[in-house]
Amino acid sequence: MSRNSVCPSEAWFEREEDDIMPPSLDGEMFERIKANDPTVTWVAISFEIPPDFVDWDTEAKWIGSNTHLKGLCVYEMQVDEYHDDPEFEIGQFEAFCKGLAQNRSIEHIEFSGLYHPDMFQILSPFIVQNPNLRSLSISSCFDQRTPDSSLLASALSGRENTTALDLFCFHSNNLEDGRGRAIFEALRNQTNLRKISLHYNKIGRDLSAVADLLRNPDSKLRELDMFANHIDDECALILAGGLAENSGLKALILEEVGPDQSWLVGLALRDSAIETLELQKNCIGDEAAMALAEAMVKAPAIKKVCIGNNRIANDGARALASALTKSSTMVALEFGHNKSITPNGWEQFCTVLRNGSSLEALELNSNQIGDHVAVILANSLPYLSELELLELRHTGIGNGGFIALAQALSTCPTLKELTVASNGIGSEGLIALAEVLPACPTLKHLNVAANPSITNQGWVALSNGLQNASIEGLDLQVGANMIGDEELGTLIDVLVSCNVLKTLNLMGSSITNQGWLALANVLQRPNLRLKELYLGMESKNDDVVIAFADALATGNNHLKILDLGSFYDANISDRGWTAVMACLCDTSSIVQTFTSNHTLEYLTEEFWSNSLPDKVDAALHWNHNGNKFELARQKIMRHHFSGAASDLGVFARMKTNVMPHAISWLGVDDSGHTLLYCVLRAELAGIVSVGKGKVGREKRKRTAEEI
Numbered sequence: 001m002s003r004n005s006v007c008p009s010e011a012w013f014e015r016e017e018d019d020i021m022p023p024s025l026d027g028e029m030f031e032r033i034k035a036n037d038p039t040v041t042w043v044a045i046s047f048e049i050p051p052d053f054v055d056w057d058t059e060a061k062w063i064g065s066n067t068h069l070k071g072l073c074v075y076e077m078q079v080d081e082y083h084d085d086p087e088f089e090i091g092q093f094e095a096f097c098k099g100l101a102q103n104r105s106i107e108h109i110e111f112s113g114l115y116h117p118d119m120f121q122i123l124s125p126f127i128v129q130n131p132n133l134r135s136l137s138i139s140s141c142f143d144q145r146t147p148d149s150s151l152l153a154s155a156l157s158g159r160e161n162t163t164a165l166d167l168f169c170f171h172s173n174n175l176e177d178g179r180g181r182a183i184f185e186a187l188r189n190q191t192n193l194r195k196i197s198l199h200y201n202k203i204g205r206d207l208s209a210v211a212d213l214l215r216n217p218d219s220k221l222r223e224l225d226m227f228a229n230h231i232d233d234e235c236a237l238i239l240a241g242g243l244a245e246n247s248g249l250k251a252l253i254l255e256e257v258g259p260d261q262s263w264l265v266g267l268a269l270r271d272s273a274i275e276t277l278e279l280q281k282n283c284i285g286d287e288a289a290m291a292l293a294e295a296m297v298k299a300p301a302i303k304k305v306c307i308g309n310n311r312i313a314n315d316g317a318r319a320l321a322s323a324l325t326k327s328s329t330m331v332a333l334e335f336g337h338n339k340s341i342t343p344n345g346w347e348q349f350c351t352v353l354r355n356g357s358s359l360e361a362l363e364l365n366s367n368q369i370g371d372h373v374a375v376i377l378a379n380s381l382p383y384l385s386e387l388e389l390l391e392l393r394h395t396g397i398g399n400g401g402f403i404a405l406a407q408a409l410s411t412c413p414t415l416k417e418l419t420v421a422s423n424g425i426g427s428e429g430l431i432a433l434a435e436v437l438p439a440c441p442t443l444k445h446l447n448v449a450a451n452p453s454i455t456n457q458g459w460v461a462l463s464n465g466l467q468n469a470s471i472e473g474l475d476l477q478v479g480a481n482m483i484g485d486e487e488l489g490t491l492i493d494v495l496v497s498c499n500v501l502k503t504l505n506l507m508g509s510s511i512t513n514q515g516w517l518a519l520a521n522v523l524q525r526p527n528l529r530l531k532e533l534y535l536g537m538e539s540k541n542d543d544v545v546i547a548f549a550d551a552l553a554t555g556n557n558h559l560k561i562l563d564l565g566s567f568y569d570a571n572i573s574d575r576g577w578t579a580v581m582a583c584l585c586d587t588s589s590i591v592q593t594f595t596s597n598h599t600l601e602y603l604t605e606e607f608w609s610n611s612l613p614d615k616v617d618a619a620l621h622w623n624h625n626g627n628k629f630e631l632a633r634q635k636i637m638r639h640h641f642s643g644a645a646s647d648l649g650v651f652a653r654m655k656t657n658v659m660p661h662a663i664s665w666l667g668v669d670d671s672g673h674t675l676l677y678c679v680l681r682a683e684l685a686g687i688v689s690v691g692k693g694k695v696g697r698e699k700r701k702r703t704a705e706e707i
Contacts, residue, residue, distance in 0.1 A: 022073055023621055030054055033069070034062045039630070042071030047093060047114070056092040060099025071108040072100075097122040104130050110137035110169075120151040128158035135167030142173040149179045156186035165190045166220075169197040176202040184209035191218040197225040207235045211242025214249065221246075225253040232258060243272055251276040255306070259283055269299035278306040280334075289316030293323035296330060304332035308363070312338045314345030321352035324359055331358060336365035336391075346373040353380040360414075361389035374401025378408040387412050393447075394422040402429035410439040417445035421477065425451040427458030434465025441470045447477035449505070454481055459490045466500045467493075473502040479534070480508035485515035495522050499529040507536030507563070513544050520547035524554050532561040540564060542576035549576075552597050553583035557628075561602045567611035577613050584619040587639045594636060598628045 022042040023029060032040045045059075063069065093116055101123055109126075111119075119141065120127070127133065142149060159165065168187060175183075180203050187193060196213070203210070203226075210226075213219060231239065231254070243249065255278050269277065279292070289312045296302055307320070317338070324330055341349075346369055353359075362384070369377070374397045381387065390412075397405075402425045409415060425448065437443070448454070459478075466474070478491070488511050494500060511519075516537065522528070537544070545564070552559060584600065586592040601623045609617055625631040 022071060023624070025059070026618075027054075028618075030059065030062070033066055036066055036068055038068045039625070039627075041068055042073075042108070043069070044073040044075065046075045047096075057095040057099065060096040062099075064099040064102035066103065067105045069103065069106050071110075072106050073110040074100075074112070074114060076113040094118075094122060101126040105132060106130065107132050108135040108137075108167075109133070110139075111141055112137075112139040114141050117148070118151070120155050124151070124155040124158065127155040128162075131162050131164060133159075133162075134164055135169070136165060137167070137169035137171075138173065139169070139171040140173065142175070142179070149175070149183055153182035153186040156183065157189070160189045163190055163192045166192050166194045167197075168193060168195070170201065171197065171199040173201055175206060176204055178206060180206040181209045184213060187213060188216060191216070191220060193219070193221055195223040195225070196221065197223075197227075198229060199225065199227045201229055203229045204235065207231065208238050211238050214242035214246040219246070219248060221249055223251040223253075224249060225251075226257055227253055228256045230258045243274075247273055249274055250301075251278075253278040254282070255279065256281040269295040269302055272299070273301045274299070275301050275303040275329075276306075277302065277304070279310070280306055281309040284310040284312060284316075286313050286316040286319075290319040293319035296320075296323040297326045299327070299329070302327065302329055304334075304361075305330070306334040308334050308336040308338065308365075310338055311340050313340040314342060314348065317341045317345045317349045318352060321349040322355075324357045325352060325355035328358070331386075332361035332389075333359065334361075334363040336363055336367060336393075338367060341367060343368055343370055343373055347376050350376040350380045353377075354383045356383045358386055359384050360386050362387065363389070363391040364395060365391050365393040365419075367395055369395035369397055369401070371396075371398050371401035375404040378404035381405075381408040382411040384412070386414055388414050388442075389417040390415065391417070391419040392423070393419050396423065398424040399426050399429040403432040406432040406436055409433075410436050412440075414442055415440060416442050418443065419445070419447040419477075421447045421449040421451070421480075423451055424453060426453035427455045427461070430454050430458035431461040434461040437465040437469040437471065443469075443471050444473060445475040445477075448481075449477045449508075450480040452480070452482050456487050456490060459483070459487045463490050463494050467497050469500070471500050473529075474500050475503040475532075476501055477503075477505045479505045479536070483509040483511065485512055485518070488515045488519060492519060492522055495528065495530065496525070499527065501530055503532040503534075504530060505534040507534050507565075509535075511535075511537075513539070513541060516540070516544045517547050520544070520551045523548065523551035523556055523559065526555045528556060529558055531558055533559060534561070534563040536563060536565040538565065540570050540572070542571075542573055545572055545576040546579040549579040549583040552600055553586070556597070557599050560599055562600060563605055564603055566604060566608040568608070570611075577616060580616055581619060584616070584623065585635050585639065590636055590640050593639055594632050596632075596635065598623055598625075598631045598635075 022044045025033075025043045025045045029040065029043060033043065047056075063072070093114075097116075097119060103126060106126075127136070138152070168190070170183070180201065184206065187196070196210075198210075207229075210224070213221065214224070226239075243252070250273060252274055253276075259282070284292075284307065289307070289310075292305075292307070293316075296305060305320075312320075317335075320333070320335065324333060346364075346367065350373060369392060374392070374395075378401075392405075397420060402420060402423070405420075406429065409418070429451075430448065433448075481487075483491075483506060488506070488509070491504070491506075495504075516535070519535075523530075523533075548562060548564070552562070580603070583597050586596045601620055603612060603616070603620060612620075622631065622635065625634070
């Protein structure tokens with residue numbers, strides 16, 4: 001997960017998929033917001049834990065007046081019998097909303113877990129009058145305590161002359177009993193909406209209002225996500241009717257929406273612009289699958305269909321394979337977890353593919369493939385000349401099937417991703433793969449995790465194969481295998497001998513601290529290009545942590561993620577954490593701070609971040625700033641020129657030709673202006689002092705001459 005103080009405005013739709021999160025509001029971040037720091041453009045606030053640096057009213061006042069904030073996430077404010085002082089919390093929350101309502105710069109706002117009956121009435125000025133608001137996300141804010149959705153609908157209706165809104169997410173808000181209709185009707189005037197996401201809302205008959213949105217000829221809607229809403233026969237027909245009159249929708253997500261009658265929506269593909277259709281977990285059987293396959297052939301734009309976790313059997317599988325060979329647009333099929341398809345059905349599926357297809361991605365995870373079907377699939381791969389992704393996780397493939405697949409990879413000149421995790425592959429299979437790697441220059445992702453039969457013989461072959469290949473930037477997943485210190489040494493050879501790997505995942509291995517120390521030593525190499533390293537250590541001590549910290553403090557400016565696992569039960573003392581802090585921000589001198597590690601962003605996955613000391617977690621968050629030169633400047637400003645720590649004497653010792661550059665470097669923001677003022681004041685004081693001394697000396701000289 002990535003945290004950055006710069007809001008990804010243009011990629012807000014994808015930020016959750018890319019695991020990008022805003023920094024949390026703390027005292028330091030609040031001061032930057034208060035100073036209207038242009039480098040802070042988004043932040044997350046939680047009402048679950050009151051701030052210890054300011055009250056909510058003051059906090060909201062400065063957020064309301066800030067002109068650089070682009071994104072704001074507000075979480076967790078539940079007033080119920082479990083809270084000590086609910087009236088106080090309501091008052092604080094209302095004060096916060098009133099302050100926020102004054103802001104006009106925020107483009108993206110997200111509310112989650114906020115239960116207050118008048119919240120949207122208080123926030124109405126922000127929603128109605130903010131012309132820059134582009135995305136509005138509301139999750140878990142409606143229940144029996146907030147039964148009326150008309151306040152939000154009224155606020156949305158008030159934006160009639162402001163159509164900048166392009167994303168509306170409304171998740172887990174219990175819209176049964178007709179509470180959603182007013183909201184959906186209010187969205188009709190937001191003709192620039194590109195995505196509507198409505199997870200877990202029990203929408204029911206109000207789906208007709210959603211269908212009306214689709215019928216709007218002025219609509220620019222490109223994605224409709226109805227995940228986990230129960231859609232019965234009648235509702236499916238209503239939605240299909242709206243789709244039939246829509247010519248702009250590109251993606252339709254109907255995952256986990258109920259019975260297999262959801263296939264009715266597939267009929268609307270025939271005349272629509274839909275490119276992506278997701279129908280996972282819908283009890284879809286053969287009849288529905290065959291109807292969908294027929295629609296796929298006739299659809300003018302369909303590119304990707306996700307139909308995993310259903311009840312499709314052999315006939316449906318054969319029909320879908322036939323559709324892949326007949327469609328001129330289909331490039332991706334996600335078809336995992338269909339347990340009703342027998343090996344005979346998969347044999348027919350793979351055989352049909354020999355008719356040729358423009359398929360680029362084929363995902364068949366958790367199906368009954370086995371060695372026999374894998375061999376048949378291998379024989380079909382030459383007919384999939386544009387294949388880029390093949391996923392066969394947990395499909396019962398052993399050495400025999402995988403050797404056939406590996407040998408066929410040389411006929412896939414565009415293959416980028418291969419996943420065969422959780423199978424029965426041993427060293428023989430890995431050796432066969434290693435032999436064809438030189439013929440796979442486009443490979444970027446290789447996942448052979450959880451194949452515990454692979455011995456060091458297989459890892460040696462893989463190491464040699466990677467060193468002989470012309471692959472660059474490989475994501476290698478080998479975790480949950482029988483990898484100990486000896487096997488790690490083999491993989492280290494890959495790191496040392498060539499710069500093939502971008503990501504290495506060793507989680508679930510049997511490596512000892514001695515092995516980890518050897519790996520840490522390799523990270524000191526300045527030419528290493530590894531960016532992500534997942535280790536998930538079960539046990540670690542000061543020596544291991546210090547070894548990694550020292551390695552990353554000596555010039556490694558590529559590694560962003562070093563996942564050492566949870567630190568809750570780790571025996572790490574102040575000695576270990578001091579080394580980590582010296583790596584991230586060595587405050588012994590300005591030069592050492594400047595040359596500290598500004599790249600490392602994670603020492604553990606985000607879920608375990610609370611197991612880190614606060615100062616370490618904060619230092620890692622600082623490194624999320626993508627502008628590393630500016631980050632170094634901020635670290636220097638904070639640790640060498642703030643409060644009692646200010647070392648203005650460094651400017652007095654500068655050469656005159658260096659001073660202008662230092663002044664320019666300082667004065668790029670408000671905090672820099674403050675320091676610049678102090679520096680110039682100190683310098684002027686020095687000049688005056690020197691001047692006074694010179695006058696005094698000249699006066700004494702004249703007096704002596706006169707005598």
